[in-house]
Amino acid sequence: MAQGPDSGLVEAAANGDGDSFTELCRRYYPAMVAIAHSILGDRHLAEDVAQQAFATAAVKLRQLRQKGQFAGWLAAICRNEARDILRSRKPVCSIEGRPATSESDENAVCEPVRAALNKLSASAREVVFLRFYDGMSYEQISAVLGISEQALNGRLRRAKKKLAEYLRRDGYGEARL
Amino acid sequence: MNEQKDEKWLDELISRSIDTSEPKFDAEQWKQKHPGEFQALVERGARRPQGARFGVLSIVMRSRIAQVAAAAVFMIAVGLFIAHLDHDGQPQGQPEQLAKSPAEMVTSASLRTAYNRGGMEALEEQCDRAARILGQGSPGGGQGSLSMADLFEDLNG
Numbered sequence: 001m002a003q004g005p006d007s008g009l010v011e012a013a014a015n016g017d018g019d020s021f022t023e024l025c026r027r028y029y030p031a032m033v034a035i036a037h038s039i040l041g042d043r044h045l046a047e048d049v050a051q052q053a054f055a056t057a058a059v060k061l062r063q064l065r066q067k068g069q070f071a072g073w074l075a076a077i078c079r080n081e082a083r084d085i086l087r088s089r090k091p092v093c094s095i096e097g098r099p100a101t102s103e104s105d106e107n108a109v110c111e112p113v114r115a116a117l118n119k120l121s122a123s124a125r126e127v128v129f130l131r132f133y134d135g136m137s138y139e140q141i142s143a144v145l146g147i148s149e150q151a152l153n154g155r156l157r158r159a160k161k162k163l164a165e166y167l168r169r170d171g172y173g174e175a176r177l
Numbered sequence: 178m179n180e181q182k183d184e185k186w187l188d189e190l191i192s193r194s195i196d197t198s199e200p201k202f203d204a205e206q207w208k209q210k211h212p213g214e215f216q217a218l219v220e221r222g223a224r225r226p227q228g229a230r231f232g233v234l235s236i237v238m239r240s241r242i243a244q245v246a247a248a249a250v251f252m253i254a255v256g257l258f259i260a261h262l263d264h265d266g267q268p269q270g271q272p273e274q275l276a277k278s279p280a281e282m283v284t285s286a287s288l289r290t291a292y293n294r295g296g297m298e299a300l301e302e303q304c305d306r307a308a309r310i311l312g313q314g315s316p317g318g319g320q321g322s323l324s325m326a327d328l329f330e331d332l333n334g
Contacts, residue, residue: 013218014221015221016220018219022204030199047200052211059214059217061218062221109190110194113190113194117194128191129195132195133197133199134199160187163187164187167190
């Protein structure tokens with residue numbers, strides 16, 4: 001994502017322009033939902049957390065000194081909100097799947113993948129969710145994570161390698177799934 | 178299996194396993210859900226002109242370097258003011274402006290102040306001025322022939 005347009009919107013929002021702020025929310029909503037989803041494992045709760053993160057950002061926006069780092073700052077707020085929710089819940093956290101489908105064996109196919117995703121480190125799981133959520137470019141993801149696109153590629157490759165390793169270790173090779 | 182095939186297989190599985198459809202942000206719903214926070218953001222724009230009055234102070238307070246520089250400027254200003262004062266805590270001025278009469282111009286305090294200001298030359302100049310004033314007021318004055326020794330002799334009797 002280009003630094004310029006983002007910084008201009010952040011500056012305007014910090015000066016009280018509500019439209020600029022809602023445009024920033026629209027731009028980063030998928031990323032925030034993906035981050036919260038990777039932590040909480042619940043899509044609906046993740047959407048609530050993302051909206052709460054925007055509310056916190058609206059109040060604290062004046063405290064952000066480097067306007068170009070809005071995406072990373074917002075992501076940090078979202079992670080904290082999600083972790084607070086996670087701490088207040090029961091310690092069970094498993095990633096929920098897509099809405100129920102007509103195929104009866106869908107869960108049997110997807111459950112091992114969700115279990116393997118839960119075994120990944122928080123940062124590896126986050127990068128996988130960010131990559132697979134629709135509506136986000138590599139540029140946006142790297143802005144949110146505060147890393148270069150090359151570093152993002154490397155992190156994603158390592159996360160997927162680990163995921164495949166967990167699946168094979170649990171006996172779920174390509175043939176079985 | 179080769180790496181490319183492996184990756185495709187995994188990508189497909191991840192996409193099937195988690196709900197990754199693009200979430201849509203509803204700004205109006207969010208504003209209704211968080212009215213206080215949104216209002217706080219928008220009201221900042223209205224409050225801004227009043228805050229601009231303290232622009233210099235806010236610039237100084239924002240940066241550590243600016244704070245140190247402001248403190249240094251303040252200390253230098255205080256130092257210069259103190260240096261400007263004489264030992265009695267009085268601002269330096271022309272002794273003749275403070276002394277009301279020739280007698281006061283040659284008191285020890287006035288002479289010391291003159292000496293501090295310009296050394297022996299200033300001291301002698303002040304004495305000459307006192308003598309000139311005395312000469313103007315006395316009959317047959319304005320001769321300008323009174324020396325410092327004569328003046329001290331006259332004053333001490």
